Amino acid sequence: MDPLADLLDGVRARSAAFCRAILEPPWSMRIADGAMLALATTLRGHAWIVPDEGEPVLMRTGDVVIIKGPDPYTIGDDPATAPDTIVHPGNRLTTMDNVDITDDLRLGPRTSGHNPDGSAIVASGTYQVSGDVSERLLNALPDIVLVPRASTQAPIMELLAQEVSSDGPGQQVVLDRLLDLALIATLRAWFARPEAQAPGWYRAQSDPLIGPALRLIHDDPAHPWTVASLAGKVGASRAAFARRFATLVGEPPMTYLTGWRMALAADLLRASESTIDSVARHVGYANAFALSVAFKRVRGVSPSRHRAGV
Incomplete structure (x- = not known):
């Protein structure tokens, strides 16, 4: 194996949590699922990733982001939009005063939202990872990695989006493998960018x-x-x-x-x-x-x- 392959082995998806959110402005969600690593892409519209510390990051249609956890952050249509929903582990959704609304917002398999024709669609998958080997990879990344659409492996992301919206046999295994491929492709694309300042071992x-x-x-x-x-x-x-x-x-x-x-x-x-x-x-x-x-x-x-x- 090469160093990247070894480090990725520690963050391989195993029953990873997936979600497809269909949204209409104004919208904002507080992400508090405790995941160590999340990968998200906008299938339609745009989304702002707003960390508690640091500058907001705009994710346009087709862009892919990797977000390091486990600290919570906000994602919304505008950095100024106040969140009205909290995303908990297992994609459980509550209001800001902790009223469970998971079933109320369910539009289909792994899909949530108020309106199936919303102007923004965000698909995401999260990893619960731990260990010193995985930490070596996480330490090489900024808190938010943004790879523009022009640099992403579009076929992989499209396959992932299609699978999230379906409910076929063996779906979890398929989603896990697709998420792994998407993560690898995104990391490669990120480390190839001059601003990434890729670690020496890479x-x-x-x-x-x-x-x-x-x-x-x-x-x-x-x-x-x-x-x-x-x-x-x-x-x-x-x-x-x-x-x-x-x-x-x-x-x-x-x-x-x-x-x-x-x-x-x-x-x-x-x-x-x-x-x-x-x-x-x-x-x-x-x-x-x-x-x-x-x-x-x-x-x-x-x-x-x-x-x-x-």
Whole structure:
């Protein structure tokens, strides 16, 4: 795998929540579903994404946005329009004084609104993600990512919109996979834009020397890699490889390797019942003691305390 593929694996859609809202101005909704990541697109009309802190972002027809959570935000026809609806986890809808109106606004499968002919249609899907591996991807993104229609993969978004409005067999699986494809396409389009300031590990993937080295690290993090062995695998001298890696990625090869191993170990410690010794061997350390020394040096806590959530 390459770095992006590994990081995306941690945010893969699994029974993701979807919603298609059909709206007529003036409209505004408070999004308080606690999702760590949301992907939304306007199928008709426009929408303003209004964070509690920062500048509003205009999403025109066909644009796609990625929004980092879990903090709430507002989406409406105008930044000045006050919200009258709150979106809770599971697409439960209430008034601002907490009266449930989910059934009142249901227009069809995964679709809500007052008027089926509304001038604005917003489709969205949310991920509930956690873990240190996923955090590495989230840390590379601004709070709101906007990819204009001209840069989006329109066929994927159109398929997602069509599926959201239907109710066929196996729909959840289809929606999950389409949302994954839409997220990958949107991230690629975003990182390709100059204003994205893509992280070093992403830019370096296209380098003929460092790209293969990154894939080696991600394919087999438990291998006893050294700067010399990585350089030899990609056909470069040790010194030249080390300089180029640090320049493109932003940190030395062994620092990157250690950080990746620690992220994997942190997630394994929280998400599995494997012994610390087993986790250590999985990420390239001889035993629990060796992992504990490295983990405490990098993370400031022992593996056992991290597992306990201390």
